[in-house]
Amino acid sequence: MFKNYLKIAWRNLKKNMGYSAINIGGLALGMAVTLIIGLWVNDELAYNNYFKKKDKIAQVYQSQTFNGETGTGQALPRPLEKALREGYGDNFKYLVMASWTNDLYLKYGDKSLSRPGNYMQREAPELLELEIIKGEKDGLREINSIMLSESTAEALFGKEDPIGKVIKASNQYDLMVTAVYRDIPFNNSFNDTEYLIPWDQYVAYREWVQEAEDNWGNNSFQMFVQLADNANMDRVSATIRDVKKNLNEDTAEFNPQIFLFPMKDWYLRGNFENGKQVGGRIKYVWLFGIIGAFVLLLACINFMNLSTARSEKRSKEVGIRKSIGSQRRQLIYQFLSESFLVVLFAYVLAILIVLLSLNGFNDLARKEIAFPWSNGTFWVVSLAFVLFTALLAGSYPALYLSSFRPVDVLKGTFKAGKYAGLPRKILVVLQFTVSVAFIIGTVIVMQQINHAKNRPVGYDKEGLIQIPTFSEDFFGKYDLMRDEFLASGAAIEMSTSSSPTTRIWSNRGGFTWEGKPEGFQEDLAWTEISPEYAKSLNLKIIEGRDFSREFASDSLGVLINETAKKYLGMANPIGKFLKDDDEEDPSPPLKIIGVVQDMIAQSPYEPVKQGVYVYDRFNNSSFYNLRLNPNQSASQNLATIERVFTEHFPDIPFQYDFVDDEYGEKFAAEERIGTLSGIFTALAILISCLGLFGLTSFVAEQRTKEIGVRKVLGASVFNVWNMLSKDFLKLVIISCFIAIPISYYVMNGWLQDYPYRVILEWWIFVLAVIGALAITILTVSFQAIKAANANPVNSLRTE
Template sequence: MLRNYLKIAFRNLVKNKVYSFINIGGLAVGMAVAMLIGLWIHDELSFNKYHKNYDRIAQVMQHQTFNGEVGTQTSNPYLLGAEIREKYGSDFKFVLMSSGRGKHILKFGDKKLSIRGEYIEAEAPEMLSLKMLKGTNNGLKDPSSVLINESTAKAFFGNENPLFKSFRIDNKFDLKVTGVYEDIPHNSDFHDLAFIAPWDLYIKNENWDEKLSNPWRSNAFQTYAQLADNADVDKVSAKIKDVKLNKVDKANAAFKPEVFLHPMKKWHLYSEFKNGVNTGGQIEFVWLFGIIGIAVLLLACINFMNLSTARSEKRAKEVGVRKAIGSMRGQLITQFLTESFLVVMIAFILSLLLVELSLPAFNEIADKKISILFTNPLFWLLGLGFSLVTGFVAGSYPALYLSSFQPVKVLKGTFRIGHFASMPRKVLVVLQFTVSITLIIGTIIVYNQIQFAKNRPIGYNRDGLLAMFVNNQELIQHYNAIRNDLIKTGTVSEMSESSSPTTGVWAINNGYDWKGKDPSVQGNFGTVAVTHDFGKTVGWQFKEGRDFSRAFSTDSTGVVLNEAAVKFMGIKQVVGETMQIDGKPYKILGVVKDMVMNSPYQPALRTVFMLDYKWINIINIKINPKVSSSKALDQIETVLKKYTPDTPFDYWFVDDEYNLKFLNEVRIGKLTSFFAVLAIFISCLGLFGLASFVAEQRTKEIGIRKVLGATVLNLWTLLSKEFVLLVLISLLTAVPIAYYYMNNWLQSYDYRTEISWWTFAISGLGALVITLLTVSFQAIKAALANPVKSLRTE
């Protein structure tokens, strides 16, 4: 019997090819979108779970209060780890200090790589549960050791055994390989950790004990911890909150430092803090895409149900005949449900193929490395479970409703479907386009916000500006010679050094004082050390005063401020005034326009620029605009190799680095656009199917109207106006929903665009045009049909 049901179902699909394609294709696309989003959400929710102690690991962070506003940071004093171990050791299994991840140059023979790694205390491999392929977790206990990941080992040694071979790091010292660990997966915050070196070596070789006269004042290091098995993270966090406050001097105690634990399970999804309160983060996008996935899947299901119910009304006579020759109602119900299940299962199989084909592009957009979870039983349970539920819901209407028809009325022709039979379908079409238009509006607003921030004046010139890390002493020693040679070539117009790149301020210091300062105001400023030619290199723009000059030896105790700093200080005539930095007087030489160095969505950070040739981390190079970038890069590399042959030319263009600040919003915008297009596509498929059904249902009416003189335009209007009305209702529904949610989203940005009326106008007009294009094909086709044929047809 089941074989017979399947055979009939298959014949119905073949007989109605267009409807079958729309049904199966639309549902498959909807399932594929839901599956992609589901895989993305699974990846987000499983972030950092690679580490076995995931639920016991935390990062030690701190809140500090500046002028009534609480700021949160991951950086700590380098003595913090030892203090926590000494005072609260029973609550922790490990408390580890780290340099933080950064780029370093590893050299073995003639091979050189610029890769990311960090110096960390010896228990890190055990805490992070690194899977050692060679060597052991104890490798870092040797102060001259280094652990590398599998990719680094292959890059340097191929298939050779790397153990006990020596690397040179940053051209400073040699370390021998004591272990190789498996590459950490992409969905871990440590995925780019290519090597680990001993913490004690870092402290010794960088002379931090000598550099830091007040080791509790400087916050330049990361602290990780693993809780003891019986410890509660909230209780331990409350215990250690004053560990720094009890050690700092009176001046720093005024900032009310409060240490706390941020669990690893919250690092990725709950990373944002505002005024000392965790406000969420990536979890917002998990919810957003979860809702979008459900919405797009709902659109596909609506199509399926709409077309299934619409077509089922044409099968009334079939039901009458079947009942007349003895079919039981239960058999008819089984037949309709079988057809529904067959369509859904075909769509499910097709959706798997679509996901497999689209994953490479999706991974590139989403910056993921996800794959279909073929070996996960839950994946199959959810997929097949959803297919069964969808098939049952979509097939329940024809199965239960049509099987109840009285065969006598159907076969005599006295049966009528009912005036309100199409109302559920109209409601579902409105719901479909409400979702689609909402997504379109959201996509436009995200794009506008990105463009608004990108077009913001940034206070310097990024064109042709590149930067590179100062990662060895040779660059510093030969800096002047390198600069002179590059400028002589004509490919470089200017070159300078700084402690921070133009795309970030790496140091925020207190201890600033000035005439007229309110004693209750805490003088903390972003601080950037620069060399004389910095301003010429980056093209900063002076509002008043002058730049640093070699003609004035006193400029070594001079500073340049940005507009935000001057506004904060409240001094009208600031040039020529003196400000105190840690009790030492500095003359204010000039004021530059605010440089957008941190987030482009936030106000510019008040910043002080000072001359300091010792505190240098970055080399800034301005390429001559008359020279091509490729030629300039070749020339720069040639000169650098002359003086620093062991240093690879590792650089970045400031323009590209600045654009990375929009990466998250751009990625969200691209994904939302992708899903919005698919939502419209699915909605239009359903609209096309319904328009075909309506045109087919009104074939005789159209024929009669043509005989009585109706024009093609009259008939097109007749068939289209109902669908246009439904889309207009959708637009009126979508506008307030989109405005509410997108306005709330924009509130998270200090520097944000306004929601304009034209956003809604364009979205509505676009939806109407798409609707008319979709419906017009069937409407015009029906209007051009020969009325003689339609009126002769039974």
Template sequence: MIKNYIKIAFRNMVKNKVHAFINIAGLSVGMAVAMLIGLWVWDELSFDKYHSTYNRVGQIMVSQKGTEDVVTFQSTVVPLSADLRTRFADDFKRISLIWRSTHILAVGDKKISQTGSWAEADMPAMLALKMVKGNYTDFKDPSSMIISQSVARSLFGDADPINKTIKADNKTNLKVIGVYEDLPRNTTFYETKFFMPFFNKDNWWSTQTDKWDNHGCQMYVQLADNADFDKVSAKIARVTAAHFKVYDETIQVHPMSKWHLYNDFKNRIAVGGRIEMVWLFGIIGVFVLLLACINFMNLSTARSEKRAKEVGIRKSIGSLRSQLIKQFLSESVLFACLALMVTFGIVLIALPGFNQIADKQIAMPFTNTWFWAMALGFTLFTGIIAGSYPAFYLSSFQPVKVLKGTFKVGRLASVPRKVLVVVQFTVSIVLIIGTIIVFRQIQYAKNRPVGYSRAGLLTVEMNTPEIYGHYEAMRNDLIQTGAIEDMAESNSTTNAIWARNGGFDWEGKSPTFEPTFASIAVTYDFGHTVGWKITQGRDFSRSFPTDTDAFIMNESALKLTGLKNPVGKIMKWGGKPHLVVGVVKDMIMESPYEKPVASIFLMSPGWVNFITLRVKPTIAMQEALKKIEPVFKKYNPGSPFDFKFNDDEYAHKFSDEQRIGNLATIFAVLAIFISCLGLFGLASFIAEQRIKEIGVRKVLGASVANLWRLLSTEFVVLVTISLLIAIPMAYYYMNNWLHRYEYRSTITWWIFAASGIGAIVITLLTVSYHAIKAALANPVKNLRSE
């Protein structure tokens, strides 16, 4: 019986090649989109599952409430580690402080720059690192380190690195005791390429064991086997509160299973985050596959009259309706299986580009049994869904009416097809509108004034002892090269804020008002180098000896303090007086979608970590770098010349939204393509069905334009209905999405108008081929056929 079903299905495919091609092409594209999204979703949901301790590890999150909203962040204090070990030993199996940063690793003349962590002895076991050489049992030794395979290859080649010495930051000699397998990209610690012992004398944070007010490190914990995350969080919540008078501080354990997908906090609770993207693209994948299934349903039911006699004859000789249903479902499953073969080809071709856009390293898991089970199950499901409506519809025909020639499908028979076309274009138009709004939001934020000039700015991290203490000499040498306009040092780049502090006081401040400010230490030439804009007072100057402890505040800080004329006023920080010499326009140093951070810039040359250079616009960047590098080699011989373009770092802030926009664009284009395939097939069928009507009209004098309009109007009406449904849906969901951002664009009427016009134009282009072909056909030939 099954062999017979397959034989009939193949005969129908050969007989109706265009119909078969459209069905297989539509299904394969829809299935390819669904498969790509499915692989992406699986990668997201399996984030950090590489670690066998996945269900027991968590991170300490700190929540503070001062006079502003509750803020939750990852930075905690060093003495908390020992306190938790002492007071809550039964609740924790392992505890580790870490401090992640970029370091220079050197072996002889080989030097590389990599991200690594100072970490306590429990960290490697907590992450269940897979050791390929050596072990981490001696990691508590302050002179030891463990490295990844990639670092081992870079520094030692094929030689055995165990017990070899690596010099970190040109000052710390560490012995390699183990090499671990590189972590996969879908892990939080993917970029951490080595671990160094936290309580090494060269780690500044190891000196902060009694500093309860200095948040900066991160802390990870592994719960005891019988402990519960919520109960432990409740138990330790107020551990640090006694050490703070200004803030109401609580801590909690955030499980590893939520790090990646639930990292947005509101009032101390993880309310969402990347999980929203997972849901979004998961829903898009389902709808794109649904569009492909709709094509199959529409084309199968549209051709119902052609198969009516087949149904009538088979019923008259004894076929049961259930057998007919199985026949039509078998055909649709066969189509789905053929589409699956094409899908694999599409996915394999598309995967490299998809990975680049999605910033992933996804591979087809052909060796995974579950993948094949899911792929075949997914194909079977798609085939049944696509063929269910045609199977039940076609098998319901009355054989007597069909064979007598009195069977007519009737007007109502086309209603389900029209509904499905409306659904198709509703989904497609929502995707188009959403894509436009996403890219408009990105462009709106990109065009936001940032308060300084990014063009030509470079940042170099100060990562070895040699580079400190040569500011004036180094600046003079760099300026003499003729390649740069100026140079400055700071404790934050223009694209990040590394320190926030409270404890500020000023005249007229309420005793109960305790705001925090971004605290940015700079040298004299910072303002001239970055090109900030002074709105009141003046810049820092060597001509004023008092500027060694002076403040410059930004406009947000001025607003927060409530000072009317701050220049010349005294602000105290930690009880020490500082003269305010100027006010600058807000600089966007963090998210371009959020409001500027209230910031205080202070003259503090001893508290700097970054060098910022401005290259002259009249010199080519490559030529400038050739002149700059020798100067850095002179003052920092222990480090490779490693720099970052401030422009590129700023552009990176848009990466998540850009990724959403790029993926949404691809899916929108494919959704339109699938919908147009369906329209193309339906237009072909309707033109064929009405060929005699068109012949009669043409004989009676109808023009080609009139006939084109006759055949196109029905589809334009359906797309217009789709627009009426899609526009309010898109507005509702995209308006909610935009409200996630403090700084956001508006949704204007032209977005909907452009999407609507575009959808109608695409529809007309799709159906016009068959409409014009039918209108140009010789009416005599068509009418003579009977």
């Protein structure tokens, strides 16, 4: 019986090739979008699944309150380690202190490269569940050891066995390779950990780290934990909550709250607002999941519409089959089998589309998604997906067509009824409501991105590069290198800074000043710079003056930005002092000599943070900032700079970043969302247009004789076009009125996440309506004009 159903279904598909192509093509597009989104959602949800103990691993976080506003982050004081080990050690299987992830220069023989990684305590390989290829898992036992990822080891040693070999780190100290571990997968929080060096080595070679051992105010470290087997994440987190406040009076005023942030939330739910967890990337998982469901629904609507629209052509078939004994249940199975065959063909075509587009999608989404050929679960889900889609797309046509009364059909008295077309109209309205909402959403996302991009940056980022200087080889050589780079003609100005231009690496408090409110808790972005910093960035001085080498007193000078001027409450800041409030060991007071224009160093969607720029007295900052010569090509400038750099630092690889590229990375996430939304919107519109094209074609075919009579009686092409188009245009207008308030509500809520955001303007919605109407007119007009230009003699010949 089932074989017979499929045979009849195949014949019907062949008989109506045009409608079959529209059905299969539309469904294939919808299913391909849903498949790609499904693979993306699965990859997002599977982030950090590399860890078998994912539910037991956490990072220790801290919330602190400044002037009534609570900030949350992973920066911790070093004494917290001792407090947790001694007071709460039974709750943890592993407790690991770690540095921030930083690039390190690694040299072996004549090979020198830079790789990101961390200094971590001895238990790190166990906590990170590293898969050791060579060497020992306890590879951080000795202070001068290093563990390398497989790709880094291969880059340094080639086919040579690295175990026991000695490499030079930052051209300062020797480290012996004790282990090589398999590269940590891409969709993992530690995927950029290319090396591990013992924490003891980090402490031994850095005086400031040693001094931080008992300093609760220096939040410069990270801590990762794995709970004991019998420990509960929430209970342990609640137990350690007030440990810092109880042990240190100096920081108690900030109400520090220590808690465990579980690994399962790191990637998808990593946003905090005023001390509360408020989601994160999970909103995009929901967003694209909903988009995928709606795109599939649009494709299914096409199938329903075209199937029910052709009901009169199938009515005699239904009448004859019922008259010879077919039950309604059998007819339903017949139409569902046709639906299943269409969906099966569409799914095969969808897989082909996915395979052809997956590489491009990965590049766009910054993913490494592979098609899961060998995943049994995927194929089980796919079968369920096909069956579900077949049922969704075929249920209404099957129930509708099987309900015809054979007597009415065979007598020729069957009429579709006054309201028979109402379900199709509702489905068309639903299709275009979704499409118009997608158009509005995409326009607003792109407008928000452009709004932030057009925001004044505060400095000239074009033609500006930064070179990392993470080695003692650079200490004390700034003046020499500046002279060399400027003399080469490749740079017209150069400076140093302790933070990259596009980020803030350090925040400080503990200052007093004239007029400081009682109980005010300051939080200032802190950057150490050389005197030429403002000149190299073309940073405008608003008040006072810039640093100058001619004034020895400038070594205790400070520049503040416009936001800091307001934050400190200084109407006339020039000549005022920022004094250290540490009474036991105060630093010299800093004299404000100038106010600089606000520059965006954090998110371009947020207000500029209050910042201070202090003189780099020790000449050991982390970056060279070079303004390239605009009269020469960038490639020529970079080649010259590399030559000069290599002459002075032959053992250090030459690295640089264009500041405008680094700044552009701040928009990367939103731009990816906007681009993907645009692509999915275009596909949704295409699927809707396919259905509209099919419906228009059918209506024109159904009214062929009517059109012929009208033309004989003098109707123009425009009259016929208007007759066929106006009903569809009415439906699209109704869709627009439904889509506008829905999209306004959703997008206005989305924009609330951005303090610096675009204002929703009326023209966005008008533009979407005009676009939807234009698309409808173009889609409908092809068939309408074709029908209007047909020779009426041919359509009336049989009368």
